[in-house]
Each structure stands twice: as C-alpha cells, then as structure tokens.
Amino acid sequence: MLDLQGLHIRAALFRFIRDFFSQRDFLEVDTPIRQPVIIPECNIVPIMADGQYLQTSPELCMKRLLAAGCQKIFQICPCFRKDELGKNHLEEFIMLEWYRIDANYRHLMLDCEELLQYVVWRFADQFPEVCDQNDAVAEALRLLSAPADRMTVAEAFDRFAPVSVAEALQQEIFEEMLVEFVEPELGKKGPFFLVDYPHELASLAKVDLNRPEVAERFELYLSGVELANGFTELTDAGEQRRRFVTEIEVIRRTQGREQVMPERFLGDLGLLNGAAGIAFGIDRLLMLLLAKETIHNVVSFNPADF
Amino acid sequence: MFSASDLRKGLKLQIDGSPYIITEFEFSKPGKGQALYRCRMRNMITGNQFSKTYRSGDKFEKANLEERKMQYLYHQDDEYHFMDTENYEQLFITAEQLGDNINFLMDNMELEVLFFDDRPIDVSLPIFVNLTVTQADPWAKGDTSGTDTKPVTVETGYQLQVPPFVDEGDKIQIDTRTGEYVTRVKE
Numbered sequence: 001m002l003d004l005q006g007l008h009i010r011a012a013l014f015r016f017i018r019d020f021f022s023q024r025d026f027l028e029v030d031t032p033i034r035q036p037v038i039i040p041e042c043n044i045v046p047i048m049a050d051g052q053y054l055q056t057s058p059e060l061c062m063k064r065l066l067a068a069g070c071q072k073i074f075q076i077c078p079c080f081r082k083d084e085l086g087k088n089h090l091e092e093f094i095m096l097e098w099y100r101i102d103a104n105y106r107h108l109m110l111d112c113e114e115l116l117q118y119v120v121w122r123f124a125d126q127f128p129e130v131c132d133q134n135d136a137v138a139e140a141l142r143l144l145s146a147p148a149d150r151m152t153v154a155e156a157f158d159r160f161a162p163v164s165v166a167e168a169l170q171q172e173i174f175e176e177m178l179v180e181f182v183e184p185e186l187g188k189k190g191p192f193f194l195v196d197y198p199h200e201l202a203s204l205a206k207v208d209l210n211r212p213e214v215a216e217r218f219e220l221y222l223s224g225v226e227l228a229n230g231f232t233e234l235t236d237a238g239e240q241r242r243r244f245v246t247e248i249e250v251i252r253r254t255q256g257r258e259q260v261m262p263e264r265f266l267g268d269l270g271l272l273n274g275a276a277g278i279a280f281g282i283d284r285l286l287m288l289l290l291a292k293e294t295i296h297n298v299v300s301f302n303p304a305d306f
Numbered sequence: 307m308f309s310a311s312d313l314r315k316g317l318k319l320q321i322d323g324s325p326y327i328i329t330e331f332e333f334s335k336p337g338k339g340q341a342l343y344r345c346r347m348r349n350m351i352t353g354n355q356f357s358k359t360y361r362s363g364d365k366f367e368k369a370n371l372e373e374r375k376m377q378y379l380y381h382q383d384d385e386y387h388f389m390d391t392e393n394y395e396q397l398f399i400t401a402e403q404l405g406d407n408i409n410f411l412m413d414n415m416e417l418e419v420l421f422f423d424d425r426p427i428d429v430s431l432p433i434f435v436n437l438t439v440t441q442a443d444p445w446a447k448g449d450t451s452g453t454d455t456k457p458v459t460v461e462t463g464y465q466l467q468v469p470p471f472v473d474e475g476d477k478i479q480i481d482t483r484t485g486e487y488v489t490r491v492k493e
Contacts, residue, residue: 043338043341087333179359197337
C-alpha cells in the first residue's frame with residue numbers, strides 16, 4: 001500500500017496534469033469504462049465484465065468525441081489489460097490520453113515536453129523537502145525536465161541492435177530486439193522520442209505520405225521505460241477497416257475470441273480530418289518521478305495488497 | 307501445462323526432460339507489441355543456467371517434483387542411505403549428487419529430499435547444524451603470530467576455520483549455506 005506521503009504526491013500529480021491541460025483549453029472528458037465494443041488489437045487481451053469489455057484504452061470514445069465536434073480533449077482513467085503484470089505493468093492502471101484536431105504527432109511531442117517540464121516544476125515547488133532529502137528524486141526531476149532527444153526506429157536499430165529494423169521484422173523478432181538492445185539505451189539523458197514506426201506496427205496511425213514504409217507514430221521513453229505512445233490518427237475509414245479485418249482475424253486465430261467490427265467508430269472516423277492522440281502511463285511517470293523500482297510501489301493498492 | 311502468462315520467478319518447469327527453476331523473470335510488452343517473457347533458468351540437477359525469451363503462445367510442461375521428509379541413516383562408501391519418515395521406504399543418494407551437503411549430515415538427521423520423476427536430486431538441510439570438533443590444535447596462549455583463526459575437523463570429517471579458543475570436544479554451530487563457523491554451542 002502506498003504511504004501517506006505517496007498518496008499526497010499521487011493526488012498532486014493528477015492535479016498538476018489537470019491544471020496543465022485546463023490552462024491549454026483542453027476539455028476534460030469521462031467516457032464509459034465498460035463498453036460493448038472495443039478497438040480490435042491483437043496484442044491486447046481485454047478483461048470481461050458481465051458480457052462487456054473493460055476498456056483497454058479510452059481511445060474509441062475519445063475519437064468519437066472529436067468527430068462530434070470537440071477540439072482538444074483529455075481524460076485520466078483506469079484501463080485494463082489481461083495478463084500484463086510485471087515491473088512496469090499492472091492489469092489495471094491509470095492512463096492519461098489527450099487528443100487534438102488539426103494536429104499531427106509532432107504537436108504531441110511538444111505537448112509531452114511541456115507537460116513533463118510543467119509537472120517537474122510544480123512538483124519541485126510543492127514538495128521541496130522530497131527533492132532535498134532524496135538524491136534519486138532530484139536526479140529523476142533533472143532527467144524528466146532535460147531537453148528531449150529523438151531518433152527514428154530505423155536509426156535506433158542501426159545504432160543499438162545487431163540487426164536492421166527490416167531484418168527484425170522479416171524474422172519476426174522486432175520486439176525481442178527492441179526490448180533487449182534498443183530500449184535500455186533510450187532516455188538515459190532525458191526524454192527520448194523513438195519516432196516513425198514501421199507501418200505494420202501502427203494499426204491506428206497515419207502512414208507518412210512521403211515515406212509510406214513508416215507511420216507517424218512515436219513512443220516516449222525515459223530511463224529505458226516506455227511512457228507514452230502517440231500518433232497522427234489514421235482518418236481513412238476504408239483503410240482502417242481493412243486493418244481491423246486483419247486484427248480481428250489474428251485475434252480469432254491466436255486467442256480464439258470473436259471481436260466485432262467497431263462500425264460506429266469507423267463511421268465517425270470519416271468525419272475527422274487531421275487529428276492526433278496519445279496515451280500516457282501515469283503510474284509509470286510517478287514511478288520515474290519517485291525513482292521507484294516498480295510500478296507496484298506507486299499505486300494505492302497493488303495485487304500483493306489483497 | 308503452464309502458459310507463458312504463468313511464468314514468474316521461482317516457477318519450476320520441465321524442459322527437454324530436465325527440471326528447471328526460473329531464477330530471474332521480467333515481463334515486457336513494448337509499445338502495443340507482442341508480450342515477451344524474459345527468463346533466466348537454472349537446471350535443478352546440473353546447475354547450468356541459460357536465458358530465454360518466450361512469447362504469449364508458448365506452453366510449458368510442469369516439472370514432476372516432489373518433496374519428501376526423510377531421515378539420514380548411514381553411509382557406505384559413496385552411498386548415503388535415507389529413510390522416508392512417513393512410509394519407512396529406504397533409498398540412497400550418491401555423494402556426487404549430495405555435493406557439499408555430505409559435510410553436514412549426521413545420523414538420524416531429518417531433512418527434505420527433492421525428487422524429480424522419483425529420482426532424488428537435492429536435499430534441503432537445516433540452515434544451522436551443531437557438530438562436535440574431533441580434532442583441533444590447542445590454543446597456544448601468547449601466540450603472537452597474528453592469525454585469528456585455526457583449522458579444525460568436525461565429526462563428519464569436514465574441515466573449517468574457527469576462532470582459536472575452540473577446543474577438541476566442543477560443539478560448534480555451522481551455517482550449511484556457507485559452510486562457515488557461527489558460534490560455539492554450550493552443552
């Protein structure tokens with residue numbers, strides 16, 4: 001269980017994030033946690049609740065709100081992903097997502113940098129004693145607010161992995177190479193954006209028109225920990241439907257689950273033109289901020305507390 | 307059968323006919339990709355270690371392991387005989403299989419024996435055992451050589467370093483994990 005100081009810091013972090021987005025005219029929204037339809041993603045297994053899904057992300061509802069006329073929205077909410085349990089994973093965790101129209105993934109990277117700097121500034125201001133007494137926290141604050149760096153996935157593989165990204169994809173060892181060789185090198189000096197993912201690894205992202213082999217997607221890393229995943233939204237409903245058909249097939253084959261096509265989501269997607277959105281793990285941010293070994297140490301109750 | 311999501315530190319599996327224990331474990335799932343289960347495994351018989359990364363669909367066999375309470379009876383050459391304290395069945399384990407454990411076995415000592423497919427592969431000794439010193443050089447008072455330990459032999463034939471005040475006939479406590487002297491025990 002999180003101690004009293006931890007609870008105070010956790011509550012403050014939520015407050016800082018809300019202040020940050022309110023000051024930038026983002027509308028805070030809340031959408032149903034339990035839904036009859038979710039986005040089909042073959043590497044994410046949902047948890048069921050009385051015949052419906054617990055959301056794996058608020059993405060579907062938030063994009064529909066954009067289609068309904070919202071300009072800039074954010075949400076802080078619990079998400080659920082079955083069997084994801086480890087140092088950096090909990091089956092239930094808190095996600096921050098924000099979406100904006102007339103934007104692309106570059107705008108989101110700027111948002112991330114500003115958000116981190118804002119949070120660090122507010123934290124240092126509100127909890128000076130924590131920074132003074134704990135060198136690891138002081139160092140974490142320095143890292144989080146350092147200037148951000150970026151590199152494409154292809155460059156990162158050339159630099160850190162024994163194979164190129166094309167070879168890794170072809171041999172189906174992309175994740176293995178990423179986890180083993182690339183991720184540990186990312187974000188040692190400050191926030192790090194790994195950008196331009198191979199298009200086949202970005203089911204909901206827009207492909208770069210000038211470089212069709214990559215999607216306008218990035219992951220934010222700090223100290224080797226993945227903090228956020230953002231992209232320019234794919235708004236071509238036909239293309240999105242084709243990608244979902246593939247995902248649904250893979251889910252049927254590998255998990256034996258039937259997932260329905262999110263028809264109304266696809267209908268709304270066609271109303272969007274030019275939008276970007278991002279999912280940001282708040283528990284992980286708190287873990288890095290407080291220099292804790294695992295995400296289990298920064299939530300009020302973790303599985304071992306029951 | 308275990309699936310990949312069952313993997314965790316301390317889990318025992320059977321791989322290629324041998325029992326393995328997971329000594330280090332990490333779950334990773336980079337950016338909406340495949341879940342990866344990174345394991346460091348130790349062969350419970352040979353002690354050999356290896357690292358391997360598994361994926362969601364991978365399946366694993368349970369290791370057929372059983373722990374039984376046994377009593378040490380005696381040894382004849384390299385064969386160490388034990389008796390199951392529940393069904394009085396007797397069996398022997400070779401000195402090679404026992405390794406350093408033979409240094410701390412005393413008649414009638416009770417311990418846990420681990421079986422893999424009905425083959426004994428390991429014994430769990432108590433952490434501390436009390437053994438009698440059978441041979442020690444007397445403590446030469448005024449010895450200024452500067453050494454603060456001396457070698458002694460205990461009843462099992464095991465030799466170790468102890469403080470100079472330990473005499474022949476003393477009972478001493480030994481940590482079976484390190485094989486080191488802990489303290490002198492009063493009768």
